Amino acid sequence: MSQSSDRLEPSPGADRDPQASRSSSAESTANSRSTEPILSATGLTKTYGDGDDAVEAVDGIDLEVKRGTVVGLLGPNGAGKTTTIKLLLGLIIPDAGTVRVDGTDPIDDPRASYRSVSAMLEGARNSYWRLTVRENLRFFARLADRPADADRIDALIEQVGLTAKADTTVNELSRGMKQQVSLACTLIRDTPIAFLDEPTLGLDVESSLELRRQLRDLVERESRTVVLSSHDMDVIEAVCDRVIIMNDGRIVADGTVDELVDVFQTRTYRFTLEALVPDAARRTLAERFGVDEWTERGPERSFEVALQGDAFYDLVAVLERTNCTFLGVETIEPDLADVFLEVTGGGATTDDVGSRQRHTFEGRGTGRPEESGGEPRVEHRENR
Numbered sequence: 489m490s491q492s493s494d495r496l497e498p499s500p501g502a503d504r505d506p507q508a509s510r511s512s513s514a515e516s517t518a519n520s521r522s523t524e525p526i527l528s529a530t531g532l533t534k535t536y537g538d539g540d541d542a543v544e545a546v547d548g549i550d551l552e553v554k555r556g557t558v559v560g561l562l563g564p565n566g567a568g569k570t571t572t573i574k575l576l577l578g579l580i581i582p583d584a585g586t587v588r589v590d591g592t593d594p595i596d597d598p599r600a601s602y603r604s605v606s607a608m609l610e611g612a613r614n615s616y617w618r619l620t621v622r623e624n625l626r627f628f629a630r631l632a633d634r635p636a637d638a639d640r641i642d643a644l645i646e647q648v649g650l651t652a653k654a655d656t657t658v659n660e661l662s663r664g665m666k667q668q669v670s671l672a673c674t675l676i677r678d679t680p681i682a683f684l685d686e687p688t689l690g691l692d693v694e695s696s697l698e699l700r701r702q703l704r705d706l707v708e709r710e711s712r713t714v715v716l717s718s719h720d721m722d723v724i725e726a727v728c729d730r731v732i733i734m735n736d737g738r739i740v741a742d743g744t745v746d747e748l749v750d751v752f753q754t755r756t757y758r759f760t761l762e763a764l765v766p767d768a769a770r771r772t773l774a775e776r777f778g779v780d781e782w783t784e785r786g787p788e789r790s791f792e793v794a795l796q797g798d799a800f801y802d803l804v805a806v807l808e809r810t811n812c813t814f815l816g817v818e819t820i821e822p823d824l825a826d827v828f829l830e831v832t833g834g835g836a837t838t839d840d841v842g843s844r845q846r847h848t849f850e851g852r853g854t855g856r857p858e859e860s861g862g863e864p865r866v867e868h869r870e871n872r
């Protein structure tokens with residue numbers, strides 16, 4: 489979808505008067521609004537097509553989002569993230585279920601809902617490339633109930649790091665900069681809710697890091713409610729308060745990044761062996777533990793494997809039985825990539841894993857790292 493912000497334009501004359509006198513009933517409505525979820529969905533369902541071609545994209549989702557939180561929607565390709573966002577925005581009609589956006593119904597009264605939301609869908613396409621950065625922001629600011637003034641526009645341009653490019657046309661900017669302009673165009677309307685669908689899609693590592701930093705900065709300064717979808721676990725970990733993992737149109741996990749890591753308790757280990765690894769060992773490790781990638785480093789061979797509970801001891805027993813000379817094992821702190829694999833049963837690879845904190849245990853033996861006696865040496869590996 490493109491030009492999402494156009495489609496979210498409020499109707500002329502639909503403006504609310506911010507200075508309107510507040511009756512006590514209006515106050516109590518405002519108070520109850522501040523405690524109720526700013527966004528909710530019940531039984532949300534959407535199937536595309538019919539008959540043999542039917543695709544159940546969203547299958548009975550219930551969801552509540554508190555004000556001022558940043559929620560990450562994560563899941564493999566086709567999980568239903570974009571469809572969910574479009575349903576919440578009222579851009580597509582659900583087959584069943586209800587949605588409330590800041591006290592409004594985006595299906596019955598889309599204009600009322602559009603005052604509360606802005607969206608950046610599919611990356612950098614929601615700005616006008618023949619206009620300058622500042623012209624874009626002026627344009628999008630004017631779509632708001634209370635248009636931002638020149639100072640606010642300059643401040644936002646500065647926050648996304650584009651002051652030097654403020655009067656440059658967007659088509660002359662790099663892809664990362666275009667994405668920053670899109671983000672600024674989405675945020676300039678100062679809506680209480682912003683949807684960001686894959687905001688770092690297609691960015692190089694540097695630009696992705698920069699956008700992530702700016703996003704967190706903006707969210708902290710302005711306490712917006714943000715719903716952000718991404719395949720990029722580093723983005724989700726860096727920016728989100730809460731993570732919802734989708735698979736096959738359903739929510740399969742919902743919690744804080746820390747909670748999910750605790751719940752799923754997957755540990756990834758790197759085992760290092762002497763070079764002569766018997767074929768029987770390789771075969772058994774592949775069949776029982778899915779070990780099919782080995783790293784060769786001089787006289788050492790190593791592999792990484794995600795294990796739960798007693799599987800660690802089972803693997804060590806296989807190494808002993810097949811006469812492998814075991815040089816050491818490191819534990820790698822689980823992160824969202826591991827959780828994601830665990831919950832969805834696939835759909836991403838551990839190549840997606842970004843930064844990991846490693847607890848390295850050295851020395852020969854077959855004991856579990858915690859029992860190997862050595863003090864763990866903590867390393868930090870940056871993959872980004």
Ligand SMILES: Nc1ncnc2c1ncn2[C@@H]1O[C@H](COP(=O)(O)OP(=O)(O)OP(=O)(O)O)[C@@H](O)[C@H]1O
Pocket residue numbers: 536537543544545563564565566567568569570571572
């Ligand atoms: N307009 C459409 N017509 C038919 N099927 C669709 C349409 N849009 C999405 N789908 C299908 O619905 C399912 C969910 O798609 P959706 O785009 O919501 O997933 P997603 O999690 O956002 O995926 P991705 O991460 O790849 O963008 C997929 O099987 C997709 O092929």
